[in-house]
Amino acid sequence: MFYRAFLQIANFVMGSLSVLKKNQVEAFIKVLEEAYKENKRVLVMGAGRSGLVGRAFAMRLKHLGYDVYVLGDTIVSPVEKGDVVVAISGSGRTALIITAAEAAKKVNATVIAITTYIDSPLAKIADVVVEVPGRTKISEVEDYFARQVLGLHEPLAPLGTLFEDCTMVFLDAVIAELMHRLGKNEEELRKRHANIEV
Amino acid sequence: MFYRAFLQIANFVMGSLSVLKKNQVEAFIKVLEEAYKENKRVLVMGAGRSGLVGRAFAMRLKHLGYDVYVLGDTIVSPVEKGDVVVAISGSGRTALIITAAEAAKKVNATVIAITTYIDSPLAKIADVVVEVPGRTKISEVEDYFARQVLGLHEPLAPLGTLFEDCTMVFLDAVIAELMHRLGKNEEELRKRHANIEV
Amino acid sequence: MFYRAFLQIANFVMGSLSVLKKNQVEAFIKVLEEAYKENKRVLVMGAGRSGLVGRAFAMRLKHLGYDVYVLGDTIVSPVEKGDVVVAISGSGRTALIITAAEAAKKVNATVIAITTYIDSPLAKIADVVVEVPGRTKISEVEDYFARQVLGLHEPLAPLGTLFEDCTMVFLDAVIAELMHRLGKNEEELRKRHANIEV
Amino acid sequence: MFYRAFLQIANFVMGSLSVLKKNQVEAFIKVLEEAYKENKRVLVMGAGRSGLVGRAFAMRLKHLGYDVYVLGDTIVSPVEKGDVVVAISGSGRTALIITAAEAAKKVNATVIAITTYIDSPLAKIADVVVEVPGRTKISEVEDYFARQVLGLHEPLAPLGTLFEDCTMVFLDAVIAELMHRLGKNEEELRKRHANIEV
Numbered sequence: 001m002f003y004r005a006f007l008q009i010a011n012f013v014m015g016s017l018s019v020l021k022k023n024q025v026e027a028f029i030k031v032l033e034e035a036y037k038e039n040k041r042v043l044v045m046g047a048g049r050s051g052l053v054g055r056a057f058a059m060r061l062k063h064l065g066y067d068v069y070v071l072g073d074t075i076v077s078p079v080e081k082g083d084v085v086v087a088i089s090g091s092g093r094t095a096l097i098i099t100a101a102e103a104a105k106k107v108n109a110t111v112i113a114i115t116t117y118i119d120s121p122l123a124k125i126a127d128v129v130v131e132v133p134g135r136t137k138i139s140e141v142e143d144y145f146a147r148q149v150l151g152l153h154e155p156l157a158p159l160g161t162l163f164e165d166c167t168m169v170f171l172d173a174v175i176a177e178l179m180h181r182l183g184k185n186e187e188e189l190r191k192r193h194a195n196i197e198v
Numbered sequence: 199m200f201y202r203a204f205l206q207i208a209n210f211v212m213g214s215l216s217v218l219k220k221n222q223v224e225a226f227i228k229v230l231e232e233a234y235k236e237n238k239r240v241l242v243m244g245a246g247r248s249g250l251v252g253r254a255f256a257m258r259l260k261h262l263g264y265d266v267y268v269l270g271d272t273i274v275s276p277v278e279k280g281d282v283v284v285a286i287s288g289s290g291r292t293a294l295i296i297t298a299a300e301a302a303k304k305v306n307a308t309v310i311a312i313t314t315y316i317d318s319p320l321a322k323i324a325d326v327v328v329e330v331p332g333r334t335k336i337s338e339v340e341d342y343f344a345r346q347v348l349g350l351h352e353p354l355a356p357l358g359t360l361f362e363d364c365t366m367v368f369l370d371a372v373i374a375e376l377m378h379r380l381g382k383n384e385e386e387l388r389k390r391h392a393n394i395e396v
Numbered sequence: 397m398f399y400r401a402f403l404q405i406a407n408f409v410m411g412s413l414s415v416l417k418k419n420q421v422e423a424f425i426k427v428l429e430e431a432y433k434e435n436k437r438v439l440v441m442g443a444g445r446s447g448l449v450g451r452a453f454a455m456r457l458k459h460l461g462y463d464v465y466v467l468g469d470t471i472v473s474p475v476e477k478g479d480v481v482v483a484i485s486g487s488g489r490t491a492l493i494i495t496a497a498e499a500a501k502k503v504n505a506t507v508i509a510i511t512t513y514i515d516s517p518l519a520k521i522a523d524v525v526v527e528v529p530g531r532t533k534i535s536e537v538e539d540y541f542a543r544q545v546l547g548l549h550e551p552l553a554p555l556g557t558l559f560e561d562c563t564m565v566f567l568d569a570v571i572a573e574l575m576h577r578l579g580k581n582e583e584e585l586r587k588r589h590a591n592i593e594v
Numbered sequence: 595m596f597y598r599a600f601l602q603i604a605n606f607v608m609g610s611l612s613v614l615k616k617n618q619v620e621a622f623i624k625v626l627e628e629a630y631k632e633n634k635r636v637l638v639m640g641a642g643r644s645g646l647v648g649r650a651f652a653m654r655l656k657h658l659g660y661d662v663y664v665l666g667d668t669i670v671s672p673v674e675k676g677d678v679v680v681a682i683s684g685s686g687r688t689a690l691i692i693t694a695a696e697a698a699k700k701v702n703a704t705v706i707a708i709t710t711y712i713d714s715p716l717a718k719i720a721d722v723v724v725e726v727p728g729r730t731k732i733s734e735v736e737d738y739f740a741r742q743v744l745g746l747h748e749p750l751a752p753l754g755t756l757f758e759d760c761t762m763v764f765l766d767a768v769i770a771e772l773m774h775r776l777g778k779n780e781e782e783l784r785k786r787h788a789n790i791e792v
Contacts, residue, residue: 047395055250056251070668078788094395157374158258158377161370172207175356196697198243271469272646297693390474406604410605560762568599
């Protein structure tokens, strides 16, 4: 089961690249690129494992030199007009994340939703939506892709696992693109990496 | 750059399956299986992004019914003889994680190290080591694999990214295997999922 | 300024004891006492510094043997009918805490609000309210107490400081009372204290 | 028991002001004042409830405009020569905090220890020590004070409670002093307070 599950997740991640929408990905990267250049704050949020994936992304933004915060950290700066909020929720229905995204909209922050559901409450609030596939979505909406290409007749990864693992790799690829656009190399990231951490 | 980085990471994750050592993986799963049956506590720890990957794993252990804690959470139970400590560190050299693993050894907990380096300080403390490839390891030690199979002439994912993403998928596959061995289905996991979280 | 501020805070904390409402305090302790005896879960929540005070309380509940969780921790169990949610908010108006408290009410948990404002949205949701004084409350509503007894003509402690420090001491006194009622001594608490923590 | 415990804690906090050493307090505030003026980073750390008290302090430093981080947060900047590390530990013997403080000394940060024990390992590492009384210290070393003034024949607050509550008020008084020295008013603090938090 270990090997089949590993292959299934890795295959799903690989296959998800072909269903990511180019214009959504570009819009997301563009917002982040401009946020850097205009010295805007970024606040990353998500509940549960989606929140952890968001935190991993936020760490790399910090290494890139962003003024970035994470919902749930002790130290968080206020969000203001023009700041960027990245909200991650596979279902797009997590109550606390929607409440937080609404608060961000009230102060005119730019809200980006990373979700499987384009028609979810979170996506509707957002200025930019990036659809990242999760199990349900693919098996319902993109049936051929799911069954034929990914072989998801019997999903082994429970709950939001596929969404979370896809989003992890997706956001790490966004970091690579941002490094390129902002002209950062690995050495600069290393210098901004915490030297006392747990 | 986004697409090439995504492919590179996904390829690396896929390829890493072939370098995971079967006996190490089995030893790790065995310890966790017995911990469940003997009602032992599990404490998961890691610094930075490795810590986040560990937290994602710990959440799923909780959903499986484990009495599991995370270093850095507010609520943590003491670790006792026979309890299991899962320590994640790509380099195996993170000072705070080594200090914590040493403390775990002092009370005769079973320490599992998930690391790229079998000869690192953390691996030497550990009772069970699982080697998960990261960029450096592969490019130095398994040169052919890295260059020919993964095409890592120019790694696009900075710092520990490849280790972290591999470990994320690896641990999710371990969860699938544990579900199978412990006879748990997705519905049982869902029931133990937090309903108020952020 | 340091000495005057210290005295002012310490005086306020001391003075707050006289405005705590005996029946509210007793109702709160009673709910916790029964939660222990009936093996119910406790979830503690609060935003910002109120959340930190809540976490300090949750740690002691854990030491007492409670099955307790904190909103924002990685490891959180679902809240069910009859479980206890302790929500801390000086203003009683923190959006995310209200959303979380509403979610708790939906599953028929017992919600306890610790707040300065009996007529706040949080207090209105709650089954049990404990009013803990903060600066504003006292200066508006209990003017004589504030000015004459506490000398708060010029408050030196900014924002929610007085509420947070009062609540910290208040909850520690609740712990002492629970130790007494549940027949726990310090040695038992020490045994449940984390031995690997940060 | 509730009322006696509350009084005992509040009395202890009040009484602790008279045993705080003026030169230690001044040295601590001086380091923080200069850190602000020279735009140095501050990293606050502590394990368990001491860590929570440290986090509450760090939040206020953020509100004052400091570039401040907390060990255990997702987002942490590296500590460099001249940066300030505030380490809180009643016993001064917490392994992970000592390891972290040693790491800070290696990069020539200024380490401040807030502890009950001037001769503890943590205090010995530190550049500046502030002794804050806890139960043990007072009952052993300052016997008259403990018994006669504070009436601690039968301490009701378990474990580190008295140290933690004293340190909470102590650090809030330090904030009042810093507001004064740095010329900040409450309105400026409010502007830097997170508007989306949990």
